[in-house]
Amino acid sequence: MIIAVDGPTASGKGTIAKALAERYGLPHLDTGLLYRAVGRGVALAGGDPDDPADALAATAFPPELLGDPELRSEASGGLASRVSIHPEVRAALLERQRAFAARPGGAVLDGRDIGTVIAPGADVKLFVTASVEARAERRFNEMREAGRAVTLEAIAADLRARDERDRNRAAAPLVAAPDAIVLDTSALSREDAIARAVALVDRMSAK
Numbered sequence: 001m002i003i004a005v006d007g008p009t010a011s012g013k014g015t016i017a018k019a020l021a022e023r024y025g026l027p028h029l030d031t032g033l034l035y036r037a038v039g040r041g042v043a044l045a046g047g048d049p050d051d052p053a054d055a056l057a058a059t060a061f062p063p064e065l066l067g068d069p070e071l072r073s074e075a076s077g078g079l080a081s082r083v084s085i086h087p088e089v090r091a092a093l094l095e096r097q098r099a100f101a102a103r104p105g106g107a108v109l110d111g112r113d114i115g116t117v118i119a120p121g122a123d124v125k126l127f128v129t130a131s132v133e134a135r136a137e138r139r140f141n142e143m144r145e146a147g148r149a150v151t152l153e154a155i156a157a158d159l160r161a162r163d164e165r166d167r168n169r170a171a172a173p174l175v176a177a178p179d180a181i182v183l184d185t186s187a188l189s190r191e192d193a194i195a196r197a198v199a200l201v202d203r204m205s206a207k
């Protein structure tokens with residue numbers, strides 16, 4: 001079974017994808033991490049994330065970079081959003097994601113274009129979303145717990161900017177596949193969101 005989980009930043013899609021992978025015994029790929037590694041790679045090389053050639057060069061990142069804790073930072077997320085605009089970067093990361101999706105037994109992938117581009121034939125497609133306010137508050141609490149000095153306003157502004165870029169880019173924009181089920185987690189606890197996702201997968205995969 002292939003499960004595609006797409007949605008905007010801090011919607012809960014990563015948490016849900018991980019929980020589904022565990023529940024159904026499937027391997028999980030957080031595809032945002034690949035774009036984050038490219039963004040971080042450009043920064044480490046002193047390149048320009050808005051330059052397609054610099055960004056493309058960074059797609060040949062060493063595998064160890066995926067374990068860099070800095071990839072989880074807001075700065076890396078912003079860089080990832082910028083490098084992900086370039087069609088050549090998306091093309092360079094495509095095969096790796098498709099190969100993961102094609103693993104025997106299936107897989108769970110989360111990102112922005114899994115249900116639309118990477119695995120359009122996925123058995124189950126979820127589009128996980130939440131209001132900007134709910135997402136900003138979650139991200140704010142996470143960052144505060146991690147001891148980072150941030151304000152709710154700055155996080156909300158950053159989320160809006162990233163949504164705008166992810167939704168409006170020409171190549172594989174963030175959009176729900178026509179056959180995706182939308183799961184709005186704004187008013188749901190983590191546990192309820194996971195329970196709802198499991199119920200949806202059970203229902204859709206039984207069809």
Ligand code: DC
Pocket residue numbers: 009010031032033035036077080081084110111112113114162166
């Ligand atoms: O899911 P995330 O916040 O880690 O993703 C970071 C950025 O990477 C996101 O703003 C857009 C890009 N991305 C993408 O374009 N396609 C994906 N499948 C995953 C992420």
